Amino acid sequence: MNSNRAVPVISVVGWANSGKTTFLEKLVTELKERGFRVGIIKHHRGPFEIDKPGKDTWRMARAGAVCTAIAGPGKVGLVLETEEDMRPGEIAALMPGMDIVITEGYKQECLPQIEVRRAGCGEERPAAKDGQLVALVGDKLSCCEGIPCFNINDASGLADFIEANYLQK
Numbered sequence: 163m164n165s166n167r168a169v170p171v172i173s174v175v176g177w178a179n180s181g182k183t184t185f186l187e188k189l190v191t192e193l194k195e196r197g198f199r200v201g202i203i204k205h206h207r208g209p210f211e212i213d214k215p216g217k218d219t220w221r222m223a224r225a226g227a228v229c230t231a232i233a234g235p236g237k238v239g240l241v242l243e244t245e246e247d248m249r250p251g252e253i254a255a256l257m258p259g260m261d262i263v264i265t266e267g268y269k270q271e272c273l274p275q276i277e278v279r280r281a282g283c284g285e286e287r288p289a290a291k292d293g294q295l296v297a298l299v300g301d302k303l304s305c306c307e308g309i310p311c312f313n314i315n316d317a318s319g320l321a322d323f324i325e326a327n328y329l330q331k
Contacts, residue, residue: 169201169257170328171250172296173265176278181314182266185278185299188317189324193262196321198329201260203253205267213241261329274328276320297323 176182186202193200213220219230219241229242240256250271254263272294279300298311299320312320
């Protein structure tokens with residue numbers, strides 16, 4: 163569905179163990195069922211390794227390749243070394259054909275943020291950056307004035323909100 167326009171990027175934020183990933187699974191399923199192509203960027207604060215030690219792409223990276231890819235029928239994996247943490251928009255540009263890219267994390271980026279709040283998971287202080295909160299998801303929410311609130315089991319309702327505000331058919 164995506165034409166030659168910048169893909170919208172939104173962030174799902176929240177404190178640890180608030181249910182972000184579980185809710186995102188439901189949201190991605192809902193958006194896919196509506197015909198949208200969704201990209202996900204999981205932000206990780208520290209170093210990580212997705213290449214398997216000893217495998218060909220790992221060996222080529224150790225030999226000095228800055229970018230390695232593995233490709234097969236229906237799937238491509240790309241590992242790109244960077245000098246610093248790439249911005250979500252830069253990563254989204256590497257995801258061709260997406261209708262929307264949703265990040266998990268990136269609290270400090272200037273992006274629309276959907277905050278997942280759960281009882282006992284830091285709900286006493288917001289995780290979202292001031293002025294960027296566009297919706298709240300959780301259980302037992304006390305909503306902010308003018309901010310749409312969705313139950314943690316209402317992926318369909320949040321998908322309606324995202325479709326109306328961020329997606330073009």
